[in-house]
Amino acid sequence: MTSERTRSRVVVTPAMHRLLMVLLVAFAILVVDSVYLGTISFLEWQRNETLQGFTYQTAFLLHLLLGFAMIVPALVYSIMHLRRALHRPNRLAVRLGLALFAVTLLLFVSGILLTRGLPVFELTHPVSRNLVYWLHIATPLAACWLFILHRLAGKRIRWGAGIGIGGVSLAMILVIVWVSTPAPPEPIVGNFEPSLARTESGHFLTTQDLMADDYCAGCHADIFDQWQHSAHRFASFNNPAYLFSVRNTRRVAFERDGDVTAARFCAGCHDPVPLFTGAFDDPDFDDEKHETAHAGITCVSCHGITALGSPRGNSDYVIGAPEHYPFAFSENAMLQWVNGILIKGKPALHKRTFLKPLHESSEFCGTCHKVHLPEKLNKYKWLRGQNHYDSFLLSGVSGHGVQSFYYPEKAHTNCNGCHMPWQASDDLGARPFEGGLAVHGHHFPGANTALPVLLDLPEHVNAAHREILRDSMRLDIFGLRQGKDIAGPAIAPLRPETPIIVPGQDYVLDIVLRNVSVGHLFTEGTADSNQVWLSLRLIDDTTGDVIAVSGDIDNRDRVHPFAHFVNAYVLDRNGNRIALRNAEDIFTKLYDHQIPPGATDVVHYLIRVPESVSGSVSIEVALHYRKFDTQYFEAFNGGTGNPLPIVTIAEDRLTLATSEQQDAVVNVPSQIENWVRWNDYGIGFLRKKERRGLRQAEAVFRQVSTLNPANGFLNLGRVYLQEGRLYDAADMIRNAADAGAYPWSVAWFSAQVDLQSGELESAIDLLSEIRDTQYVEAKRRRFDFSRDYRLHVAMGQANFQRGKLVRDGEPNPWFEAAIDAYQIALSLDPENLSAHYGLVLLYERLSDEKNAEHHRQQHATYRPDNNARDQAVNIARQNDPAANKAAEPVVIYHLYPPDTEPQVELTRATDTFQ
Template sequence: MKLEENSPRRKKYVRAVGPRLRILLFSVFVLFALLGANSAYLSSITFLEWFRGETYQNYFYQFMFLGHLVLGLLILLPVIFFGIFHIKNAWNRPNKRAASVGYGLFAISLILLFSGLALMRVEGFEIKNPELRSVMYWAHVITPFLAVWLYILHRLAGPKIKWKAGVSWAAAVGVVVVVMVALHTQDPRKWNVVGPKEGVKYFEPSLARTASGKFIPADTLMMDKYCQECHPDVYKGWFHSVHHFSSFNNEPYHFSITETRNKMLERDGNVKASRWCAGCHDPVPFFSGAFDDPKFDTRNHPTAHAGITCTVCHAITKVNSTKGNADYTIEEPVHYPFAKSDNALLRFINRQMVKAKPDFHKKTFLKPLHKKPDFCSTCHKVSIPFELNHYKEWLRGQNHYDNYHLSGVSGHGARSFYYPLKAVDNCNKCHMPLKDSEDFGADFFAGKEKGLKIHDHLFPGANTGIAHLRNEPDIVKVHEEFLKGSVVVDIFGVKEGGS
């Protein structure tokens, strides 16, 4: 009896995965299975885009990506708690190999989860450095494969794996992915869209077209404040630019276009000929269908003061030719879910989706055509058609594009008397100079040593008049500084009988 009292007590055996921990493990498996199916779909679309060089993401894809974020957040705490308690229960087990692999699996799982959290770029922890974000992205892509491999090794060193369940899960994932790809073809922009009664003729004599031949909702084209949330410096430059004040919010243009519409109404009985102006100056009322109304309120209608908005420029999908007169095709862009919501929570979700996976946003709003001078030709080259002048099929108008193209600056003007040391092959290299910025989208355009930069959307150039009329001396100063040393005018006099 005495011997029994003095003998050391045997420690109570604790299972590595007890009943309660098994419930937590089951929830991890369920969430991981759903994430696996979701990731298989997302990665298949990403691979397809890389392989074919085209964009396949659509509205359904964005909801699937939202599901990826939600599932990722849901699995975060269960994995952490399971890992901690499982290690606590099993750290002193004799099977050291299984334990070592388990530690590695837990570490890789944490890297996977927290790299995903970093990629979400939640306010206060926003990664704006593109190189650092790239490291996080590839860590998030590679670690799932490492986690699966380590899990198999972990289980091989311990209890047997139930391969049948794994194979069944993989087969189910395959079926789900096929269904998802079928749903992927849905495009909400085609739902209940009203088109112009005249079809493509609605846009004439402007050469502009919509990709669908139908109207684009005005609110879709007027989302500048939405853009400002992530691009405040770009927005500030655009806000003071002549592009912003291209429409009825520009007093000289307001006088000109109002007079034109009145004369056309008097001459033709309608204002259709003034569409020629609208393709470049008034795209929002034009593409939304409000412009053709002879009683269109040029002072108070919301679209009258929109100008050339962020979306208008960045939703152009094709430059049809370099004839000018707005010869481009514009498409209603696909936004991430809840982009137009007034609900604060839904808007937060939308922002996080864009910041977490901005590739689709970039491809939608920044295309190769935006980086070429031909893009500028659409509105910086003008000819007056017969529908407007009732005199000739073609009358010359202002033409900045050809002047640039035939100059020595472009590198194409053989007859030019001036050649820079290096040709400038893009209008934007001069008229969108780099400036320091911490905006999303800022990049090391000038090298890492010079920091993150954006292209100035003020478009400094020769027009100081509009800024002067708006009483913006600081903007006038920017344009003046841009022109200093850039333009030389030789003034000379010729008199009769002179030598």
């Protein structure tokens, strides 16, 4: 009887049949949806580009909703069906049904595991997620196959309906894929000049587009916390120093032009939110209360950038309104949660929108950390401003500069290694790093140590700035000369042995200042208002009294004007110092004491020990850093004095015995390799202006050649090239090659000799070898010299000179090669004066007046106005004795009695700020 009841019992009741139809319809929709999602994923893999957009995310949301909605009904149906069919005599159908049920459970479980943002658990491990993902792909295919087999073992399947539905579904999928594939980008229009920034649409953006920091913080809390104390966060009207300067620029522009558009020059980098929303152009813009005034450089201001223009800087980028997931800015908590589920489940669109390959490039940083002053701002002509980018690009640090003195073991291919160091974090954007998870730090250390004082921020904010300053420069008290100039022979190196000095006699002390770890000019940035200086104290060891000083600080926190400053002394057209960050008035430089990567300066001091001193004397020298000098700080802050922290970046100390002293003097040996000390010493003389240190450099590099022949001979070749001694230069370069000097350095300086000797084809071959980086060691270190535009300019010059030897009427591939080389140089440096001039000469020879005139105009734009410069410089030198002295090619600083003791304590970078 039981067997008969089992046979006659209906396995699918009418109610169950209706539920099954609902589930099948939902499953059919899911199949269509899944095929669409899979097709997009396949096309992304095939094209190596992200195609996910709003349509894709909507489809993914539908996938989640239907998937979760089906779980309970499917389980209910399966259990009811299982209870009715488990003991049916058709055992094949039963076994297939059980297998189908098991696969369905796997399908649901894998889908739940893949869903990010669930309140109870979340599968985050990449390998585990990958395995579960492919399980989720395979189980619906297995379910379809088992369902067909299950039905084949039972009642007849109605194939016609299924094929019809499948055909319609396939057509729908193809249409949706075609519609949702992004169209090619349209030409970019729009004008925010003199800033070079543009928007994708050519129109203004909204505050919601640009001010989404709190939205970002929901998933990136660690990054948000770092950013909110950073110099980028406080780059706009919320920074008192910038506020003072940009207010003045806006005022000058309005009084001069009747509008403030000239100040857009600042806004493209400092005030993107007011600029792109249109608020900045309002002359009555409330820079204290307007909602955009204190936005700073927001998350979207950087991560919303979609393209870079040229490497000219001045905010030459394109920014767009980000493409968000559904419910991105909903105020409903449930919909916000759904938005998070979508982002975590399918983050490809989010990554494509907010993190592009361009964000990892030095060119991205260069859009704002390279500046020129446009004519619309200064009503004069194009002038170069600060430029971190080119000094990094042309350095050995980047692996692109072919002329460097030193090279790293591995090239630093972008700015992030120093300015966005890895920070341990469990942030959703974290990546595996050194056995844990980490994110690129967003505090952007760059030595802006003024922020905690100006904005009342926590003291720990300066930790990253201290770290980047610490030992970035190096001081070495290296040599001593009798007399009052550098003409005499140097007693060097000082330490461990030191000479005995005679009280009452004059000596010139040589101190080497080396850029050790800064990958661009030190200091760069606001080099006119950054205050970096050397202090020196001569101490009587017997009494402890300070005999004489240089670089001390008075009661108003002002550094003595006759100190050595590592800065740029910038002038307006009337010869006045640019002291208030008034960029619109910048005209020229009186001097520039900044130091390139891996280079040095030799700073000279005249010292005389009083005849009354009977024991040893000590010399203490230190390099100090303060973000702003006192004149500028008092201007924007009001009052007197300068409480900004002073950091001691580097220091050195030496004790010297006097002729009156009986006991021996012991100095700790230098930790620097002896050949490096000598080499740094020579580099400093080689870099003296007007070639005033070449004789000293030659003597020093001869000493280096006995300690490290490769570097010594190569640098002697540099000296002889500057002196025009081509035969001697070639001889030294051959010696350097035999001693194992870097082959690219040998090739570069050999090419310079060949160029000046008329061996043009040899020079071209050598330059081509460098351009292609045909050196195993260079490739191992990830160097790429094809990015050095000086190399391409040299190739253009060599090919042009070779082409001039071709007779008229004969094919001249040299001219074409020269044009190509100059054009490559301009693609890397569009404002390159030599490249434009070379193209003028070439196109004139080719009778191409149109192109010749274009480059003639470009050359006129970028050519310095030396006549006007000389007038401003002469006025400045007459009005400022200290600056006049500092502008000399060789400066010997005099010590003076300590009139007053410093009023602030100078601390090392590793210590707590005062």
